[in-house]
Amino acid sequence: MSRDTMSKWLLMALMSLGVVRELPAGDPPAPAGAPGICQLADNRIVGPRTRNRPLPLLAGDAAHGFHPACTVSWSSVSPNNQSLPVVGCFQNSLLQLDNDSACGRGTGRLWVSSRWVLTSVDLQREQSHLAATCQRLDNSAVAATRDFLPDCVPQNAELPPRGDARLAVPPGAPASAAGVTPGQPAAAAPAPPPR
Amino acid sequence: MSDGSGDGADRPPDTHSRLLRGALHSLLLAAVALFFLNFNLVGTASPSRRFSQDLVYAWFGDQAWLYPREDTGQTLRAPTQPRVVVVILDERALALRGARWPVSVQFHAQFLAELEVLRPRAVLLDFLLIDPAAPADVCDLLSVAARLRADGIALYVAVTRTDDLAPMDAVDCRDAAGRPIHASQVFTAVSVERQADDSDFVSRRYPFEQLSGDGAAGQGLPSAAVRMYCDTTRSPGGCLTRLIGAQAAGAGFELAWSAQGDSFNQHWSHASCVESVSPMRAVLNKPALPRESACPPVATLFATALLSPVEDPTLGTTNEQLFDLADGAFLMVGGNFRGSGDLVTTPLHTLLPGVYYHAAALQNLFAFDGHPKVRKEFRTPRIGFYLYDLLVLWVLAAIFLWRQRQLHGEHPGDYSSPFQLFSPAARGWIAPFVARWPTPVWIVGATVLLLLMASYRSLQLIAVAAIVVTLVAVELRVADKSEIRQRARGLWLYLGALALSLMVIMLAVWVGYRWLRLPPGDWLGYFSFAAFGFFVAHTAILEFGRRVDELYVARIAGGGAP
Numbered sequence: 202m203s204r205d206t207m208s209k210w211l212l213m214a215l216m217s218l219g220v221v222r223e224l225p226a227g228d229p230p231a232p233a234g235a236p237g238i239c240q241l242a243d244n245r246i247v248g249p250r251t252r253n254r255p256l257p258l259l260a261g262d263a264a265h266g267f268h269p270a271c272t273v274s275w276s277s278v279s280p281n282n283q284s285l286p287v288v289g290c291f292q293n294s295l296l297q298l299d300n301d302s303a304c305g306r307g308t309g310r311l312w313v314s315s316r317w318v319l320t321s322v323d324l325q326r327e328q329s330h331l332a333a334t335c336q337r338l339d340n341s342a343v344a345a346t347r348d349f350l351p352d353c354v355p356q357n358a359e360l361p362p363r364g365d366a367r368l369a370v371p372p373g374a375p376a377s378a379a380g381v382t383p384g385q386p387a388a389a390a391p392a393p394p395p396r
Numbered sequence: 397m398s399d400g401s402g403d404g405a406d407r408p409p410d411t412h413s414r415l416l417r418g419a420l421h422s423l424l425l426a427a428v429a430l431f432f433l434n435f436n437l438v439g440t441a442s443p444s445r446r447f448s449q450d451l452v453y454a455w456f457g458d459q460a461w462l463y464p465r466e467d468t469g470q471t472l473r474a475p476t477q478p479r480v481v482v483v484i485l486d487e488r489a490l491a492l493r494g495a496r497w498p499v500s501v502q503f504h505a506q507f508l509a510e511l512e513v514l515r516p517r518a519v520l521l522d523f524l525l526i527d528p529a530a531p532a533d534v535c536d537l538l539s540v541a542a543r544l545r546a547d548g549i550a551l552y553v554a555v556t557r558t559d560d561l562a563p564m565d566a567v568d569c570r571d572a573a574g575r576p577i578h579a580s581q582v583f584t585a586v587s588v589e590r591q592a593d594d595s596d597f598v599s600r601r602y603p604f605e606q607l608s609g610d611g612a613a614g615q616g617l618p619s620a621a622v623r624m625y626c627d628t629t630r631s632p633g634g635c636l637t638r639l640i641g642a643q644a645a646g647a648g649f650e651l652a653w654s655a656q657g658d659s660f661n662q663h664w665s666h667a668s669c670v671e672s673v674s675p676m677r678a679v680l681n682k683p684a685l686p687r688e689s690a691c692p693p694v695a696t697l698f699a700t701a702l703l704s705p706v707e708d709p710t711l712g713t714t715n716e717q718l719f720d721l722a723d724g725a726f727l728m729v730g731g732n733f734r735g736s737g738d739l740v741t742t743p744l745h746t747l748l749p750g751v752y753y754h755a756a757a758l759q760n761l762f763a764f765d766g767h768p769k770v771r772k773e774f775r776t777p778r779i780g781f782y783l784y785d786l787l788v789l790w791v792l793a794a795i796f797l798w799r800q801r802q803l804h805g806e807h808p809g810d811y812s813s814p815f816q817l818f819s820p821a822a823r824g825w826i827a828p829f830v831a832r833w834p835t836p837v838w839i840v841g842a843t844v845l846l847l848l849m850a851s852y853r854s855l856q857l858i859a860v861a862a863i864v865v866t867l868v869a870v871e872l873r874v875a876d877k878s879e880i881r882q883r884a885r886g887l888w889l890y891l892g893a894l895a896l897s898l899m900v901i902m903l904a905v906w907v908g909y910r911w912l913r914l915p916p917g918d919w920l921g922y923f924s925f926a927a928f929g930f931f932v933a934h935t936a937i938l939e940f941g942r943r944v945d946e947l948y949v950a951r952i953a954g955g956g957a958p
Contacts, residue, residue, distance in 0.1 A: 237706045250714045257509040263494045266502050268536045269509040272543070294492040294704040314510060316705050316715065323705070327713055336664035336698050336708075337690070338484070338732055338749065 237293030238315055238322045245284040246296060246318045249275040256317050258298075260308040263291055270311055271304035278303050278313075287320065296320070422797050424941055426789035428934045430782070433789070433921045443595040449650075449917035450598070450743050454673045454685050457654030457693075462909075462916075465652075465763040468695035469659030469669075472720040477762045478517065478628065479725040482696045482755045486732045489699035492707075497733050501529035505537040507729070508544060508551075510702060514722035518550040518627070520620055522588060522730035522751040525553060526560055535569035541582035542571060550627060552620055554588040557608075561585055584627075586620040590740065590753060591648045600743045601648030601771075602757040604640045614641035621757035624726060625766060635766065644776060649768035650915035651756050653743040657691025660721060663710055664698065665691040681853040689746040694755040695721060699729075728755040769915040784912065788904040788922055792897050796931045799893040803886055819883060821875040822867070897926040 238244055249256055255272035278300055279285055288310065289297025295312040303311055436442060456462045466477045485507075490496055495503045504521060511519055525537075541551050555561065564579035571577055587606035592599045605616035618626070618636055626635035657669030667690030678684040701708030702718070711717040730751020731738055738750040760768050772781040818826065830838050849855045871880065901922045908914040924930050 237704075251513050252715075252719055254513050254515065257506075257513060259506055259509075266495070266500075267493055267506055268502055268533065269506050269540050272509065272512065291494065292492045292704070293706040314703060316510070316702060316718075317513060319713070323713070326709070336700070337666060338692065338696075 238287075238296070238320060239290035239293050241322050243321075244287045244290075244296075245321045246279075246287060246298070246313070247284045247321055247324065248282075248319050249317060250319050251275075251317045256313055258304055259295065259312040259314075260304065261312075262309070267295065267312060270308050273303050284321070418794065418797060418801075421938055421941060422793035423790055424937055425793040425797070425931060425934060426786055428937045429789050429793065429925060429931060430786050432930075432934065433785070433924075434782070439595060442593070445917045445920065446593055446595065446598070446600060448920045449600070449915060450745065451675075451678070451684055452916040452920065453653045454655050454744050455675050457652065458656040463652040463654055463760075463763060465654065465693070465759050467656075467659050468721065469662065472660070472717075477759075479721070480694055480755050480759045480762070481516075481722055481725045481727050482692070482694050482749075482751055483511075483699055483702070483727050483729045484696060484732045484749065484751070485699045485729065487734070488707075489703055492700060492703045497736070498527060499523055499731065500533065501525060501527075501537050502533040505533065505540050507699070508537070508540045511722075511727060511729075512540070512544055512547065512549065514719065514727070515547070515724065516549060516722055516727045517724050518552065518624055519544070519727045519729060520552040520554075520586070520624065520751075520754060522554050522620070522728060522754060524556060524560065525564070526556075528563075531567045531569075534564050534567045535577075538564065538569045538577040538579060538582055539571065542577050545582050550624070551583050552586045552624060553583040554620065555585040555617070556587075556589075558585060558617060584623060585617065586623045587617040588620055588750075588754065590750070592741070598741045598743060598745060599753055600651055602651055602753070602760070602768075603646070603648040604643055607645060611645070613643055613645040613647070616640070619757070620754045621761060624758055625761040629766065639766070642776070643770065644774045647770065647774035649757075649760070649770050650917075651743055651753075652760055652763070652769065652915075653756065654693045655686050655744055656693060657689070658693055658695045660695040661691045663717075664696075664701070664708070667691050680857065685745050687746070689742060689744065689748050692748055692752055694728075694752055694759060697721065726758060728758070730754075764913075767913055769909070769913050771915060772918050781912065781914065781918075784908065788900070789925060791900050792922070792925045793931060795893050795897050795900070796925075799889050802889050818867070819871060819875045819879050821879055822870050825870060825874040894926055901926055 255274050256278070257272050258270045258278075259267045260270040261267040276282070278298060286299055287296045288299045289295075289312070291297075291312070294315055296315050296318065297310050297312050299310065301308055301310050434441075453463070466475055466479075468475070468479050468481065471479075485499060487497060490499065490503060493503060493506065504523065504525070508519065508521075529537075544551055553561070561579040561583060569577045587603070589603055589606045590599055591601040591603045593601070602621060603619050604622055605614070605618050607613075607616035614637065618640060622636070622639055626632045626639065629635040655671040655673045657665065657667075657671060659669050662669045667688075669691035671686055671691070673684070673686055675684075697718075698708070701711060705711070728751050730749055732749040739747045740750045740753040742748055742752070742756075772778060775781050833841075845859075849859050871883070875883070904922055905919050908919045909916070
């Protein structure tokens with residue numbers, strides 16, 4: 202039994218005994234799965250995950266704001282279906298491409314949402330455990346001004362999604378198949394991450 | 397109410413005249429009951445009626461007969477109704493793109509571009525785009541919007557007036573071919589006005605339209621959900637005319653609601669989406685409504701999850717969960733910002749971001765196939781729906797009078813409670829038992845007991861149960877067999893008439909809800925007449941009627957003109 206598993210069982214046992222009454226509210230929560238993709242070096246974009254739909258690209262920067270530039274197919278930014286280096290990153294949400302021409306001139310280096318592309322970091326991460334998200338609706342009635350962050354404790358972090366929810370990578374599925382966009386021919390499979 | 401024969405009151409009436417008299421008596425009783433059922437002096441009856449409706453939705457809102465909505469989380473692959481998905485923007489989502497509240501036009505432009513990948517059927521921006529914006533940002537937004545329109549994705553934007561989008565048109569935006577892009581061409585302006593009941597400020601109703609000034613029904617700006625629904629029909633104009641034009645000015649439809657959360661939300665919700673709200677809790681004096689909507693009844697996608705897979709890695713490596721949810725769905729984009737005040741009090745008395753109001757309304761329209769429930773007060777002709785009430789109460793009153801006749805024969809003058817609390821034998825036993833103590837002692841003792849029961853609600857249920865058991869025990873001990881038989885007969889008659897009345901009410905509810913589209917608040921009052929207590933309270937009118945009848949018959953017998 203690993204140390205993590207033991208700790209989990211110990212925590213569950215303590216909670217069932219009522220010893221752990223409440224988890225302390227500390228710093229603003231780190232997103233599940235941290236560290237984010239912006240904290241890891243040598244990240245590369247290995248392919249799209251848009252169901253073969255065009256990728257929305259953004260122009261601009263954090264100082265002046267981002268704005269939509271155009272939508273292009275994956276083959277337009279990677280004609281040979283090669284992995285692309287990430288030259289910039291913003292808030293784990295935007296990845297900057299080494300491309301300033303896909304949407305015409307004068308756009309500067311373009312950005313793409315990390316939601317729509319698969320990166321080498323994603324491929325590495327999917328082989329590790331799957332973490333739950335932590336969201337809540339702010340529907341409390343407070344007679345005060347705002348400016349404080351909600352305490353968000355991922356109580357269901359170890360629970361599998363319910364209902365129709367499925368694991369990102371089905372148990373037992375070959376890791377090499379997980380990154381292939383459905384419908385893509387085998388020849389169009391993204392290039393493996395660089396070593 | 398004579399049979400009109402003029403033969404006097406001494407002769408027993410024949411079957412025909414007895415039936416006629418019974419029908420007229422029950423009609424009179426039903427009319428009085430109808431009046432008191434709708435008696436609403438200074439609006440005091442409205443809160444209880446509306447709260448009763450809220451309880452019905454809290455307890456049975458997950459039942460298909462009451463609210464046939466689909467759970468998105470369970471029908472991702474094969475839905476029969478169009479999916480409605482709320483997309484929540486919050487401070488964290490803005491921060492992911494370096495933006496801050498208030499949401500800028502620039503952010504909306506890039507967010508729409510992200511939504512385009514999902515190929516939704518329609519997108520509602522529940523934001524008022526009235527803040528000044530740079531011309532370049534406006535043109536970005538209109539360009540993206542035009543592209544979505546070209547892809548067949550309908551775009552709706554919230555406005556407070558029809559000219560809210562005019563400043564956007566003032567910016568001379570053009571597409572790649574040099575053609576001007578007008579905001580009114582790419583966005584459909586919709587009203588996001590909210591209706592709430594005056595009595596408790598709960599938003600149970602959804603307006604059909606936003607009228608300006610003294611405009612007539614059908615002349616206003618359609619509300620978001622109404623417009624979005626009608627645009628899915630073959631004849632949007634005809635749909636709008638049917639929904640809006642047929643109602644009274646300022647009308648709204650009732651929002652059916654469910655305490656059950658959409659199971660898709662279990663992705664992110666701390667709370668269980670399987671809410672079990674039982675009527676038994678109300679019986680036990682426990683909170684009868686859920687305390688909060690930690691798992692809303694509409695599938696919810698947080699913008700943070702959309703903008704960053706790090707925020708939500710459970711949507712699938714290839715985003716399969718995301719596409720299954722949003723592809724072809726109606727995306728209702730709204731804000732959840734602290735201090736913005738955009739909260740709605742739901743029919744379950746919980747608070748949710750305002751965009752859920754529109755999402756729930758659209759779900760209602762889909763669930764009821766474009767025929768939502770509308771209160772009688774907004775229907776035309778109004779009197780027709782009250783006639784339906786009268787008809788139902790007439791049948792219930794007839795059942796009540798039939799039971800009375802079975803108990804009391806042809807002269808059912810005794811309209812006391814359905815079966816008297818004590819038999820003479822029991823009274824004869826209890827009174828001497830109490831009389832063992834001096835009057836001040838037993839009165840003070842009874843007062844203290846009642847005071848305790850009034851103060852501690854938990855005692856009430858116990859006390860009622862104890863009293864019933866004690867009375868039954870006393871009756872069985874002291875009453876003779878014939879008395880017990882008589883009381884058992886009365887009890888069976890009561891239960892039989894109650895069952896019959898409930899069947900009539902079930903039928904009336906089915907017709908009223910399914911066909912007349914009346915919300916629960918408009919038919920829940922029938923149930924109060926099933927137990928006969930409410931009819932008993934109004935039977936004085938029958939005595940008056942009988943007296944008038946006797947005077948009439950006497951006058952005819954004396955040779956007077958009718």
